[in-house]
Amino acid sequence: MPETPDLVVIARYLQEWVVGLRIQAVREFRPLALRVLTPDQDASLFCVGRQIVAVTTRAKFLLLTLDDARYIAINFMLAGALRHGTPEQPIRKRDYVAFVLDDGSELRYHDPRGMGKVYLCTDLDAVPGLSGVGPDALAPELTLDVFRARLRSHRGELKGVLTRGALVGGIGNAYTDEILFRAGIYPFRRVHTLTADEVEALYEAMRAVLHEAIAVLGERMGDEIDVRVRDFLAVHNKPGQPCPRCGRPISEVKSGQRATNFCRHCQPGSLIRQ
Numbered sequence: 001m002p003e004t005p006d007l008v009v010i011a012r013y014l015q016e017w018v019v020g021l022r023i024q025a026v027r028e029f030r031p032l033a034l035r036v037l038t039p040d041q042d043a044s045l046f047c048v049g050r051q052i053v054a055v056t057t058r059a060k061f062l063l064l065t066l067d068d069a070r071y072i073a074i075n076f077m078l079a080g081a082l083r084h085g086t087p088e089q090p091i092r093k094r095d096y097v098a099f100v101l102d103d104g105s106e107l108r109y110h111d112p113r114g115m116g117k118v119y120l121c122t123d124l125d126a127v128p129g130l131s132g133v134g135p136d137a138l139a140p141e142l143t144l145d146v147f148r149a150r151l152r153s154h155r156g157e158l159k160g161v162l163t164r165g166a167l168v169g170g171i172g173n174a175y176t177d178e179i180l181f182r183a184g185i186y187p188f189r190r191v192h193t194l195t196a197d198e199v200e201a202l203y204e205a206m207r208a209v210l211h212e213a214i215a216v217l218g219e220r221m222g223d224e225i226d227v228r229v230r231d232f233l234a235v236h237n238k239p240g241q242p243c244p245r246c247g248r249p250i251s252e253v254k255s256g257q258r259a260t261n262f263c264r265h266c267q268p269g270s271l272i273r274q
């Protein structure tokens with residue numbers, strides 16, 4: 001699932017290559033991913049002839065702003081991806097929808113798991129999953145004081161609170177593991193047990209880990225905006241490998257489909273004690 005660092009780098013690529021272009025056609029290869037949130041539900045009527053004026057990110061969404069105050073809001077979920085290519089490229093089995101642009105290129109949405117959505121809308125609050133999310137993890141207005149105050153109204157385990165989106169937007173399973181490792185905090189700590197120093201460490205780790213990841217991805221992703229680069233992460237998806245700080249094996253705790261990776265030595269804690 002793309003998280004803030006991936007999304008920021010994808011947005012930067014698209015700012016360079018598609019902002020200023022107009023949409024010439026919408027090609028829908030498979031149903032269900034494209035959702036037109038207008039009464040007529042007509043995708044062509046909605047965006048053909050419209051110019052892409054900005055590409056930004058919000059929570060786990062990529063937002064293409066069109067002129068006339070319209071949006072293409074993409075929620076990639078687990079496996080969705082955008083590819084910038086041409087209409088001549090062969091249609092793959094799990095290609096869902098493409099926007100043909102007036103320079104002859106095409107933005108195509110592909111999703112092996114079929115869970116993501118491409119919303120066409122005029123009101124972002126109408127997009128499922130976008131209303132009720134907290135400020136983005138890197139938003140300038142999310143100062144340490146604001147973060148501390150927001151944290152007070154959340155209960156439960158840190159891992160869940162950080163990934164759910166209501167506290168801060170844009171971080172998911174991968175970067176939450178990285179942030180908690182950097183901060184040296186056990187992922188299943190109850191939020192209300194954190195000391196003031198730990199909250200500050202968590203906040204600083206969040207900002208540092210995300211900024212550093214953006215720098216790495218900016219170097220490595222290039223035009224392959226459909227590929228998730230995660231091999232440089234310290235603990236996420238590396239169970240059994242040596243902790244980069246202490247060398248002991250990285251642990252994994254599974255909960256449903258989701259795995260949490262951390263170092264029991266560098267991030268001490270226990271489920272029972274809390």
Ligand SMILES: [Zn+2]
Pocket residue numbers: 243244245246247248263264265266267
């Ligand atoms: Zn360690």
